Amino acid sequence: MIAIPSRGLQRIVLYTAALGLVAAGAGAHPATDSRRIEFPNVGNYQTLVCDFHQHTVFSDGSVWPNIRVQEAERDGLDAIAVTDHLEYQPHASDIPHPDRNRGFVIATEAAAKTKVLVLRGAEVTRAMPPGHCNAIFLQDVNGLLVEDPLAAFREAARQGAFVFWNHPSWIKQTPDGVARLTPLHEQLLNEGLIQGIEVMNEHEFSDESLQLALDRNLTIMGNSDIHGLIDWAHDVPAGGHRPVTLVFAQERSEAALKEALLARRTAVWFTNTLVGRAEWLDPLLAASLQLTSSRYLPDTSVLELVITNRSDADFILRNASSYRLHLHADVLEAKAHQQLKILVKPIQRSPRVVVAFEVLNAVTAPGVHPTIAFAAEVPELTTPAAN
Ligand SMILES: [Zn+2]
Numbered sequence: 546m547i548a549i550p551s552r553g554l555q556r557i558v559l560y561t562a563a564l565g566l567v568a569a570g571a572g573a574h575p576a577t578d579s580r581r582i583e584f585p586n587v588g589n590y591q592t593l594v595c596d597f598h599q600h601t602v603f604s605d606g607s608v609w610p611n612i613r614v615q616e617a618e619r620d621g622l623d624a625i626a627v628t629d630h631l632e633y634q635p636h637a638s639d640i641p642h643p644d645r646n647r648g649f650v651i652a653t654e655a656a657a658k659t660k661v662l663v664l665r666g667a668e669v670t671r672a673m674p675p676g677h678c679n680a681i682f683l684q685d686v687n688g689l690l691v692e693d694p695l696a697a698f699r700e701a702a703r704q705g706a707f708v709f710w711n712h713p714s715w716i717k718q719t720p721d722g723v724a725r726l727t728p729l730h731e732q733l734l735n736e737g738l739i740q741g742i743e744v745m746n747e748h749e750f751s752d753e754s755l756q757l758a759l760d761r762n763l764t765i766m767g768n769s770d771i772h773g774l775i776d777w778a779h780d781v782p783a784g785g786h787r788p789v790t791l792v793f794a795q796e797r798s799e800a801a802l803k804e805a806l807l808a809r810r811t812a813v814w815f816t817n818t819l820v821g822r823a824e825w826l827d828p829l830l831a832a833s834l835q836l837t838s839s840r841y842l843p844d845t846s847v848l849e850l851v852i853t854n855r856s857d858a859d860f861i862l863r864n865a866s867s868y869r870l871h872l873h874a875d876v877l878e879a880k881a882h883q884q885l886k887i888l889v890k891p892i893q894r895s896p897r898v899v900v901a902f903e904v905l906n907a908v909t910a911p912g913v914h915p916t917i918a919f920a921a922e923v924p925e926l927t928t929p930a931a932n
């Protein structure tokens with residue numbers, strides 16, 4: 546059974562802008578039709594855009610590893626992992642490669658003159674349980690070619706790998722599409738041999754996987770698991786994007802990536818939806834949606850707010866305050882890299898008005914959407930202190 550948390554347990558992201566202190570549009574990202582995936586940094590952390598699950602001809606993928614690097618460059622990715630299947634090798638007679646590190650080595654050479662970090666990985670491809678798991682930050686992929694699945698996980702741990710459970714809701718291995726732990730998964734978790742879980746894989750999202758991540762303190766991941774071409778699989782020319790894991794890292798390096806993954810500092814971005822722990826999604830929303838101007842329309846008590854969206858997400862907002870809006874019904878959209886003007890009717894002018902919105906395309910637990918609040922402060926309405 547999966548427990549669904551109460552919708553009442555919502556945290557509120559509060560953003561404040563004093564009237565006139567921030568000019569509308571200051572520092573706003575220009576409107577862009579670029580395919581680069583862009584989200585703002587969060588606090589002292591850099592937001593690194595990563596795809597930790599990709600295939601090449603060195604297992605059942607259709608492209609040479611350098612193409613994965615070129616796709617990553619076009620999408621503005623900071624890091625990719627080459628994670629060919631260890632035990633499933635349909636091209637082996639055409640492309641023999643006794644050294645299972647070849648895909649990584651070729652991708653690394655292709656990335657030498659780019660900013661893309663390439664991680665050495667493998668997909669441990671077993672029947673359920675345990676199903677498929679990716680090990681990344683490996684030292685030698687060949688070491689995982691062992692009979693016993695537990696031995697493969699223990700070898701990954703010995704090499705210092707970060708291991709995550711792939712597509713736990715994949716209907717070929719889980720016909721009801723419901724991710725659930727088996728005794729073998731319990732053992733792997735208890736031995737600390739799995740640290741993360743894909744809540745999003747290719748085109749499939751799993752609320753149950755998200756709940757498992759929250760219940761068992763696993764890193765929340767979302768990846769493309771691409772076999773063909775990113776452009777075709779995700780309709781990139783038509784404005785689509787691949788699923789990615791956003792990692793909040795101290796710097797852009799392999800060591801910082803690993804530290805952040807082990808510390809669970811991630812969110813997932815897929816089909817215009819953000820998923821993550823409230824701890825990291827709330828500050829990401831606050832950095833993405835900022836109140837950049839507020840004023841009362843002349844001779845009225847109608848408050849004009851300008852919200853600037855500094856991210857790739859087209860945010861769908863639902864008014865969660867007691868005030869009515871003047872231009873919109875209760876649901877409105879803050880388009881990526883654009884400004885949204887909102888008129889609010891507090892009925893009486895007040896020096897401070899807080900307007901809150903539920904972010905419907907952000908998810909912090911199954912069925913739970915975070916709320917972002919904007920506090921408009923109008924200092925000249927504050928009564929001067931008598932003295
Ligand atoms: Zn798989």
Ligand SMILES: [Zn+2]
Binds near residue numbers: 600
């Ligand atoms: Zn895969």
